[in-house]
Amino acid sequence: MTMPLGLWAAGHIPGHGADKMTARAVVQSLPEGDIRLYPNPAHGVVHIQTAKDIKPLRIALYDLTGKQLLNKAFPADGKLSLQGLKPGIYLLRIQTERRTVTFKLSVY
Numbered sequence: 001m002t003m004p005l006g007l008w009a010a011g012h013i014p015g016h017g018a019d020k021m022t023a024r025a026v027v028q029s030l031p032e033g034d035i036r037l038y039p040n041p042a043h044g045v046v047h048i049q050t051a052k053d054i055k056p057l058r059i060a061l062y063d064l065t066g067k068q069l070l071n072k073a074f075p076a077d078g079k080l081s082l083q084g085l086k087p088g089i090y091l092l093r094i095q096t097e098r099r100t101v102t103f104k105l106s107v108y
Helices: none
Strands: 026-029 035-040 045-050 056-063 068-073 079-081 088-096 100-107
Touching: 035 088, 035 100, 045 056, 045 088
Parallel strands: none
Antiparallel strands: 026 035, 035 045, 045 079, 056 068, 056 088, 088 100
C-alpha cells in the first residue's frame, strides 16, 4: 500500500509530484522530477539523484534548531554519508544552478 507524502521542498505545490511512502522507505522528488532523495528514512548513506539538465553545486545539512552540520560541494557520486549523525530529523539543502531546495531527512 502506498500513500501520498507531503514534500518538504521549497516551492512545492500539494498534489503535484511523485512522493510515495512504502513500509520501508520514502522517495521524495520535486514535482518536475528534478531531484530525488532516497531512501528516507535513511541509515548510513542517502542517495541524491538529479535530472541530467540539473547541475547541483552544494549541499548543506541542518538540525532542527537551525545549526549547520555540513556544507560542502555536491558529491560527484550523489551519495551523502550519514555516519556520525544521531537518529532524528534533519534538513538537507541542495543548491543547484537554478534554485535551492530543502528536503526533510529522517535518520534512524
